[in-house]
Amino acid sequence: MMVIKTKSEIELMHEAGKLLAACHREIAKLIKPGVTGLDIDRFVDKFLSEHGATPEQKGYNGYPFATCSSVNDVICHGFPTDKPYEDGDIVTIDMVVNLNGWLADSAWSYRVGSVSPEADKLLRITEEALYKGIEQAVEGNRIGDISHAIQVYAEAEGLSVVRDFVGHGIGSKMHEEPQVPHYGPAGKGPRLKEGMVITIEPMLNIGGFKAKVDADGWTARTVDGSLSAQYEHTIAITAEGPLILTKQ
Ligand code: MF3
Ligand code: CO
Numbered sequence: 001m002m003v004i005k006t007k008s009e010i011e012l013m014h015e016a017g018k019l020l021a022a023c024h025r026e027i028a029k030l031i032k033p034g035v036t037g038l039d040i041d042r043f044v045d046k047f048l049s050e051h052g053a054t055p056e057q058k059g060y061n062g063y064p065f066a067t068c069s070s071v072n073d074v075i076c077h078g079f080p081t082d083k084p085y086e087d088g089d090i091v092t093i094d095m096v097v098n099l100n101g102w103l104a105d106s107a108w109s110y111r112v113g114s115v116s117p118e119a120d121k122l123l124r125i126t127e128e129a130l131y132k133g134i135e136q137a138v139e140g141n142r143i144g145d146i147s148h149a150i151q152v153y154a155e156a157e158g159l160s161v162v163r164d165f166v167g168h169g170i171g172s173k174m175h176e177e178p179q180v181p182h183y184g185p186a187g188k189g190p191r192l193k194e195g196m197v198i199t200i201e202p203m204l205n206i207g208g209f210k211a212k213v214d215a216d217g218w219t220a221r222t223v224d225g226s227l228s229a230q231y232e233h234t235i236a237i238t239a240e241g242p243l244i245l246t247k248q
């Protein structure tokens with residue numbers, strides 16, 4: 001079911017989003033060689049509880065951590081571990097904040113120390129692809145307009161778009177309708193209406209788009225071992241255009 005939010009509900013989600021954005025800004029300062037995913041995960045747990053919020057991912061379908069920590073060829077849903085990040089790694093930190101029952105979701109890829117030109121380009125284009133999608137998140141457009149804008153931009157840069165994981169509606173539940181693919185034809189899919197809140201969260205790979213999931217049941221990696229990046233915002237569709245609730 002598509003859930004339309006009132007202006008005051010969107011304001012509450014915006015509060016969750018601002019807290020999430022503040023948390024990402026702190027993470028950006030912490031990420032460096034030698035830091036571990038578990039260090040970041042503990043920081044997020046503490047930061048959110050100090051601000052009266054909770055990490056919605058912990059316990060969601062049995063997921064054990066506050067954050068996902070997806071390093072290099074991991075596309076998404078990587079477990080934070082005690083293995084230190086190394087100079088040249090790329091890592092995506094993904095989290096969902098619950099503040100007073102309302103959620104916001106944002107993933108961000110980070111450079112650990114200095115990264116290769118190829119990795120640097122992957123992160124830059126993936127972030128830009130997110131904003132290409134957001135530009136299309138206007139009333140009257142269809143979900144496919146978002147999907148298509150992202151795919152065209154990514155593929156023109158020689159990158160591939162992950163198919164197996166998609167954006168989603170969000171509100172008081174992490175996953176609501178509609179699904180938001182990051183590939184596909186324009187002009188198709190549900191029409192965007194004022195009051196809808198969705199995530200747009202493209203995952204782009206340097207190699208092929210195919211993904212496989214590790215034996216832990218969560219960690220999704222590129223089949224060919226190539227690097228993968230992801231940027232995600234939570235977006236409200238408003239009469240004034242797309243409102244980025246998780247803007248940093
Ligand atoms: N932020 C992710 C999403 O876009 C989180 C799902 S993973 C889980 O849906 F760990 F929370 F299950
Ligand atoms: Co999401």
